[in-house]
Each structure stands twice: as C-alpha cells, then as structure tokens.
Amino acid sequence: MKAIVCVKQVPDTSGVVAVKEDGTMDRAAMATITNHDDLAAVEAALRIKDATGCKVVVVSMGPPPAEGMLRELLAMGCDEAVLVSAREFGGSDTYATSQILAAAIKKIGVDDDDIVFCGRQAIDGDTAQVGPQIAEKLGMPQVSYVAEINVDGKAVTVKRLLEDGYMTIKVQTPCLLTCVKELNDARYMSVGGIMECYQKPLEVYNYETLKDDPLIDVTTIGLKGSPTNVYKSFSPPVKGAGMMMEGADKATVEKLVSILNDKHII
Amino acid sequence: MAFNSSDTAAFKGVWVFCEQREGVIMSTSYQLLSEGRKLANDLGVELCGVVLGKDIKEEYLKALGGYGADKVYYCNHELLDVYTTDAYTKVICDLVEDKKPEIFLIGATNIGRDLGPRCAARLHTGLTADCTHLDVDVAKYKEFLKTTSTIDVDNTVFEENTNLKMTRPAFGGHLMATIICPRFRPQMSTVRPGVMQTQPYDEAGAAKTVIENVNVALSKDDIHVDVIEVKKAAKKLVDLIGADVVVSVGRGISKDVEGGIKLAEELAGVLGGVVGSSRACVDAGWIGADHQVGQTGKTVHPRIYVALGISGAIQHLAGMQDSECIIAVNKNESAPIFDVASYGIVGDLYKVTPMLIEAIRAAKAAK
Structure with missing residues (x-):
C-alpha cells in the first residue's frame, strides 16, 4: 500500500499581496507556502504511514522552485517526491491540470490498495476542482471535504463535511480523498528528516516523461488546451470612503445612533 | 451520434x-x-x-x-x-x-x-x-x-x-x-x-x-461508495445568509474572547441579528466555522453589518462589502475595514460596544 499526495505551492494571500500594474498577481514578489488543505492531506498520509509503514509519495505540479517545498515535505517524513514541471504544462486550468496530474499519478503507479490524497482547495484559486477531476481521469471513486479517515485494509471509512453536518462514507481503495485542514494539525519537519531529505528521491516529470500517456494531448493541456480562458481580470474598486466618527466616547456613539435612527437604518 | x-x-x-x-x-x-x-x-x-x-x-x-x-x-x-x-x-x-x-x-x-x-x-x-x-x-x-x-x-x-x-x-x-x-x-x-x-x-x-x-x-x-449515515449537526447552525443584521467579531476580541462574543451577541440581539466572525476567530477555535464570513466562509449582504475588532483582510471584505450599511469599530485607524465602512469608530470595542448597545436600546425605546 502507498499514499500519493498532491500538493501545491501557493502565494501567501494572507500576507502582503503584490499586484502588477496590469492587474495580475505578482507571484514572484510574494512569499510562497504549502497550501493549508494540502498539508492536512500530507499529514493524513503520514499518519497512515505511522500505523502501517506504507510509502508516501508527494507530487506537485509547478515551476522548478516548488522543489524546495517538496524537500520540506520529505523532511516531514514523506518518502519520495515528484515534481511535474514543463513549459507545455503552464497556463493550465483545472481541467488541464487534472489531466497532467492524473498522468503523473499513473506514471507513479496506482496499486489496488493505494489512496490518492489532495487538499480540498488551494488558497490562490479556491476552486476545489482539481481533486475530483483527477479522480474522474483516473476512474476512481472520490470523497471530498474529508474531515476524518479510518483505514482498514482496502476499506476506507471517512467523515465528509456538509454545511450543516456530515456524511459517513465507506469506500474501497484505490480511491481519492480531498482533505480539509480541520482534519489534523500537520507535524513539523524533524531534525533527522531535514538531514535526510536531500538523500530521498525527487524525480522531475517533464513533457517527455508523460507524453506517451493518452491524457497528455497538446489539445487538452496547457494554456491552449484549457477549456476555460480569462476574458478580463480586474481589481475591485475601493469603496467610497464612509464617515469616520470623531472620538470614541458616549457622545460619539450617541451621534452615530442618531444618524442611524434618522436614516431609518435602525 | x-x-x-x-x-x-x-x-x-x-x-x-x-x-x-x-x-x-x-x-x-x-x-x-x-x-x-x-x-x-x-x-x-x-x-x-x-x-x-x-x-x-x-x-x-x-x-x-x-x-x-x-x-x-x-x-x-x-x-x-x-x-x-x-x-x-x-x-x-x-x-x-x-x-x-x-x-x-x-x-x-x-x-x-x-x-x-x-x-x-x-x-x-x-x-x-x-x-x-x-x-x-x-x-x-x-x-x-x-x-x-x-x-x-x-x-x-x-x-x-x-x-x-x-x-x-x-x-x-x-x-x-x-x-x-x-x-x-x-x-x-x-x-x-x-x-x-x-x-x-x-x-x-x-x-x-x-x-x-x-x-x-x-x-x-x-456506485462505488456506501453512505453509512448522514448526520445533522446537533447544534442549531447560525443562518448568516438569511440574516438582516450581522454583528461580526475579529481578532480584536483576543483580549477577552468570551466577553467579546458576549458583547456581539448582545448587540446582535438588540438589532435583531446574528453573530458572524472573521476567519481568524474560527481558525483560533473561538467560534464555530458556521459563523465565518468571507471568501472561505459565507457571503452576506445584510442591511446592517457591524464589524467589531475586524481589521478587514481582503478575504473577509470579499464576503461582506456589499452589505447596505457597514459599521466598523477598531482600535487601529488604518485598518482596511474602514475603507469599506459606512461609519467608523476608532476605539476599543470593549468600551464602544456597550455604549452602542445602550444607545440603540434607548433609541428603540423612544420610538
């Protein structure tokens, strides 16, 4: 048995956000982090490794600097890493990305008792689409929004979050689970792990590596193969300044309430 | 075909x-x-x-x-x-x-x-x-x-x-x-x-x-999965989307979390609304995820949105900036929440909110 975990390096949108003059995000100027939900997926896989001794392979599609993130995940305890990186893959939307990642996962090899993990969604796009789309391309069952996992041989029982509760779902391996960050608290890299992480295998899959897979067709990958395109992108305008009240005492509050009252807001 | x-x-x-x-x-x-x-x-x-x-x-x-x-x-x-x-x-x-x-x-x-x-x-x-x-x-x-x-x-x-x-x-x-x-x-x-x-x-x-x-x-x-059970949360979840008034709390309540939430509940009660929250409070475990307003939470456009101790990270603004009337209370005068607020008070929420509750009660009583 092994666990294959899809991870994404994302700009830290909670920190300083750099926007270029043309209105697009200046990724190069922003700090990068491992996507939160993906870290929960890595931790979930490592906990299964702790219990069963299974192998954990992390796979990420992105530019070459994503190797740094993969080394960190190896230092956390993952066994092998695959970086999927090629110019031909650039500009892919979720459909195209899932084709490429599915091809990469097939190349890694999916056995009967394997589980593929993804984060629920990435904080840069918030789409939550790539996980289910990989599952479809691999022809395996999926469960998304997973907040609890129990593995018993080939049977996997999970708790799947709904807005107002949850579903308990049983699924057989091989399957794909997308994890929410509430699933666990990810461990830190260990000192030993940091020492070892450069000795662990990290393979790069480029276009050549994957091109024989039927999923890798120039008409369905990259910017040109993506079904969706950006029509326009724009920055929301700053809302017209409201009224800043002077002071913060009783008189201020009473003045505010009288304005609200006069305008029939309260 | x-x-x-x-x-x-x-x-x-x-x-x-x-x-x-x-x-x-x-x-x-x-x-x-x-x-x-x-x-x-x-x-x-x-x-x-x-x-x-x-x-x-x-x-x-x-x-x-x-x-x-x-x-x-x-x-x-x-x-x-x-x-x-x-x-x-x-x-x-x-x-x-x-x-x-x-x-x-x-x-x-x-x-x-x-x-x-x-x-x-x-x-x-x-x-x-x-x-x-x-x-x-x-x-x-x-x-x-x-x-x-x-x-x-x-x-x-x-x-x-x-x-x-x-x-x-x-x-x-x-x-x-x-x-x-x-x-x-x-x-x-x-x-x-x-x-x-x-x-x-x-x-x-x-x-x-x-x-x-x-x-x-x-x-x-x-079908390759078995749904064993579907369970609703025992606690009644807050209906943020349908609410007419939302009073939200943010990181500013860290000094006294319980007290801050209590004030928000009281103000929401006076205005006939519900309590919302920024992501920070949910991540810190101070309040349930069903209260979260913002990009990863819920999008709301109530008639009145009160932001108590919310700095106004863009993720939060994305979920509430279309509210009709936004009232913000924050200690930091340069907090981005004031950029979208209809009315802003720079001050301590623990001091301002009780006065606000009292003044609104008085105004309602006078009607």
Missing part, C-alpha cells in the same frame, strides 16, 4: 441543478433559477431545473417554475435519494449528453463543488468555480464593470459574443477574474450560495411548469 462537447452550435438552453436534501429543494436553487432566468431571457432560450431525488413532492417541483423555470427534468430513483458522486454524475452526464444545454449552473455547496468538477471532467468542458456574477450580454457586462471595477470601460475593447462571462474572486478576493469557456459546451459554473438574489415567487409561473420525468438508467454497480 457520439456526444461532442466542442460542437458548440448543437447546445441550447440554460439549466440549473436544483439540489435537494432530505427531499427539500435548497434555497440556493431558487437564487440560481432567478439568475438563470435572466440569462435565458437574454439568449431567448428555455430555463430548465434539474432535480435528482426520490419521491420528491410535486408541489416542490412545480415551485421551481415560480422562480423562473420553464421546465423541470425530474430524475426519480431510489439510488438518488442521498447524494453520491457516482450516481449523480452518471445521471447528470447522461442527461446533458442527451439534451445538450449550453449553460449549466450548480450551487457551490459542499455537494455542488463535488459534483460540478466530476461532471465537467467527464463531459470534457470547462467549469468555473464559485462565481459571483454572470452575464451573456456584453452591454450588461460592461454596465457591471462600471460599478465593480477600475477598468475604463468606455475605452476598452470587448469581444462581442454571447459566451457566458463568469466572474469570480481570485487570490482571496484581491483580484476579480471573468472566465469564459468559448470552445466547449455546456458552459458550467458553480455559483456561491447567497450571492444571487431570489426573485419574487410567481404563482402563474409555478402553475405553468412542465415536469418531464427522466428515464434514469442507474444500478447499484454504478
């Missing part, structure tokens, strides 16, 4: 997936039908609701017409009672391949966000997640941009077409992107619950609804 998603001319009509849980249609469906009606009118085509379930009451199906549907495709099957990705994807894809709609809208619920991508991947078409605005008409899209963007609309060239223009926040709301899917059909979009406005219910429309029973080809072998 085999299904070909790139034969765009063969696709016609606007569809809305009308999600049901426990046999009841979710309110998101009415929002989507109201929006779908406008798109269908602009295109001069039919609007259809798609319902998957088991023994759904006919009055519920008819009601979809009251929100704009001309027709309802009703897929009635024992195995569609409770949602499974496999069953729903199969039935929907079969129906899409048969009827070929040009636009297919799905509510971005925890179910819709599981179903949408799986269907789009199977149909080989594009899907845009969590849309907050939809247009087919370029002139209407330009009007939309005039009020919501910094683009100089009159001096910008727009390609004239009737592709669905799907606008969504990106990068946690720092940017807005309008996405199109020009080469494939259906053009699929998940739409954030609470964003589109439900139009008034139309009795005559409901009476005219055509219900078409779909022949469902589905067996147990099509």
Whole structure:
C-alpha cells in the first residue's frame, strides 16, 4: 500500500499581496507556502504511514522552485517526491491540470490498495476542482471535504463535511480523498528528516516523461488546451470612503445612533 | 451520434441543478433559477431545473417554475435519494449528453463543488468555480464593470459574443477574474450560495411548469461508495445568509474572547441579528466555522453589518462589502475595514460596544 499526495505551492494571500500594474498577481514578489488543505492531506498520509509503514509519495505540479517545498515535505517524513514541471504544462486550468496530474499519478503507479490524497482547495484559486477531476481521469471513486479517515485494509471509512453536518462514507481503495485542514494539525519537519531529505528521491516529470500517456494531448493541456480562458481580470474598486466618527466616547456613539435612527437604518 | 462537447452550435438552453436534501429543494436553487432566468431571457432560450431525488413532492417541483423555470427534468430513483458522486454524475452526464444545454449552473455547496468538477471532467468542458456574477450580454457586462471595477470601460475593447462571462474572486478576493469557456459546451459554473438574489415567487409561473420525468438508467454497480449515515449537526447552525443584521467579531476580541462574543451577541440581539466572525476567530477555535464570513466562509449582504475588532483582510471584505450599511469599530485607524465602512469608530470595542448597545436600546425605546 502507498499514499500519493498532491500538493501545491501557493502565494501567501494572507500576507502582503503584490499586484502588477496590469492587474495580475505578482507571484514572484510574494512569499510562497504549502497550501493549508494540502498539508492536512500530507499529514493524513503520514499518519497512515505511522500505523502501517506504507510509502508516501508527494507530487506537485509547478515551476522548478516548488522543489524546495517538496524537500520540506520529505523532511516531514514523506518518502519520495515528484515534481511535474514543463513549459507545455503552464497556463493550465483545472481541467488541464487534472489531466497532467492524473498522468503523473499513473506514471507513479496506482496499486489496488493505494489512496490518492489532495487538499480540498488551494488558497490562490479556491476552486476545489482539481481533486475530483483527477479522480474522474483516473476512474476512481472520490470523497471530498474529508474531515476524518479510518483505514482498514482496502476499506476506507471517512467523515465528509456538509454545511450543516456530515456524511459517513465507506469506500474501497484505490480511491481519492480531498482533505480539509480541520482534519489534523500537520507535524513539523524533524531534525533527522531535514538531514535526510536531500538523500530521498525527487524525480522531475517533464513533457517527455508523460507524453506517451493518452491524457497528455497538446489539445487538452496547457494554456491552449484549457477549456476555460480569462476574458478580463480586474481589481475591485475601493469603496467610497464612509464617515469616520470623531472620538470614541458616549457622545460619539450617541451621534452615530442618531444618524442611524434618522436614516431609518435602525 | 457520439456526444461532442466542442460542437458548440448543437447546445441550447440554460439549466440549473436544483439540489435537494432530505427531499427539500435548497434555497440556493431558487437564487440560481432567478439568475438563470435572466440569462435565458437574454439568449431567448428555455430555463430548465434539474432535480435528482426520490419521491420528491410535486408541489416542490412545480415551485421551481415560480422562480423562473420553464421546465423541470425530474430524475426519480431510489439510488438518488442521498447524494453520491457516482450516481449523480452518471445521471447528470447522461442527461446533458442527451439534451445538450449550453449553460449549466450548480450551487457551490459542499455537494455542488463535488459534483460540478466530476461532471465537467467527464463531459470534457470547462467549469468555473464559485462565481459571483454572470452575464451573456456584453452591454450588461460592461454596465457591471462600471460599478465593480477600475477598468475604463468606455475605452476598452470587448469581444462581442454571447459566451457566458463568469466572474469570480481570485487570490482571496484581491483580484476579480471573468472566465469564459468559448470552445466547449455546456458552459458550467458553480455559483456561491447567497450571492444571487431570489426573485419574487410567481404563482402563474409555478402553475405553468412542465415536469418531464427522466428515464434514469442507474444500478447499484454504478456506485462505488456506501453512505453509512448522514448526520445533522446537533447544534442549531447560525443562518448568516438569511440574516438582516450581522454583528461580526475579529481578532480584536483576543483580549477577552468570551466577553467579546458576549458583547456581539448582545448587540446582535438588540438589532435583531446574528453573530458572524472573521476567519481568524474560527481558525483560533473561538467560534464555530458556521459563523465565518468571507471568501472561505459565507457571503452576506445584510442591511446592517457591524464589524467589531475586524481589521478587514481582503478575504473577509470579499464576503461582506456589499452589505447596505457597514459599521466598523477598531482600535487601529488604518485598518482596511474602514475603507469599506459606512461609519467608523476608532476605539476599543470593549468600551464602544456597550455604549452602542445602550444607545440603540434607548433609541428603540423612544420610538
């Protein structure tokens, strides 16, 4: 048995956000982090490794600097890493990305008792689409929004979050689970792990590596193969300044309430 | 003939997936039908609701017409009672391949966000997640941009077409992107619950609804998961989206979390509203995730939104900035929340809020 975990390096949108003059995000100027939900997926896989001794392979599609993130995940305890990186893959939307990642996962090899993990969604796009789309391309069952996992041989029982509760779902391996960050608290890299992480295998899959897979067709990958395109992108305008009240005492509050009252807001 | 998603001319009509849980249609469906009606009118085509379930009451199906549907495709099957990705994807894809709609809208619920991508991947078409605005008409899209963007609309060239223009926040709301899917059909979009406005219910429309029973080809072998149980949260969840007034707390309550939440509850009580929260408080475990307003939480546009100790990270603003009247209390005068606030008070929420509660009580008592 092994666990294959899809991870994404994302700009830290909670920190300083750099926007270029043309209105697009200046990724190069922003700090990068491992996507939160993906870290929960890595931790979930490592906990299964702790219990069963299974192998954990992390796979990420992105530019070459994503190797740094993969080394960190190896230092956390993952066994092998695959970086999927090629110019031909650039500009892919979720459909195209899932084709490429599915091809990469097939190349890694999916056995009967394997589980593929993804984060629920990435904080840069918030789409939550790539996980289910990989599952479809691999022809395996999926469960998304997973907040609890129990593995018993080939049977996997999970708790799947709904807005107002949850579903308990049983699924057989091989399957794909997308994890929410509430699933666990990810461990830190260990000192030993940091020492070892450069000795662990990290393979790069480029276009050549994957091109024989039927999923890798120039008409369905990259910017040109993506079904969706950006029509326009724009920055929301700053809302017209409201009224800043002077002071913060009783008189201020009473003045505010009288304005609200006069305008029939309260 | 085999299904070909790139034969765009063969696709016609606007569809809305009308999600049901426990046999009841979710309110998101009415929002989507109201929006779908406008798109269908602009295109001069039919609007259809798609319902998957088991023994759904006919009055519920008819009601979809009251929100704009001309027709309802009703897929009635024992195995569609409770949602499974496999069953729903199969039935929907079969129906899409048969009827070929040009636009297919799905509510971005925890179910819709599981179903949408799986269907789009199977149909080989594009899907845009969590849309907050939809247009087919370029002139209407330009009007939309005039009020919501910094683009100089009159001096910008727009390609004239009737592709669905799907606008969504990106990068946690720092940017807005309008996405199109020009080469494939259906053009699929998940739409954030609470964003589109439900139009008034139309009795005559409901009476005219055509219900078409779909022949469902589905067996147990099509489904590769077992749903063992569906459990509702024991605690009653807060209805942020339907609330008239939301009083939200942020990191500013860290000094005294319990006290801060209590003040928010009291103020919400006086104003007849509910308590919301920024992501920081949810992440810190101070309040349940059902209270979260923002990009990863809920989008609200109440009549009054009070932000107590919320700095106004863009993720939060994305979920509340369309509120009619925003009142912000924050110690830091340069907090971005003041950029969107209708009224701002720079001060300590623990001091200001009790005075606010008292003053509002007095004002109400005087009426």
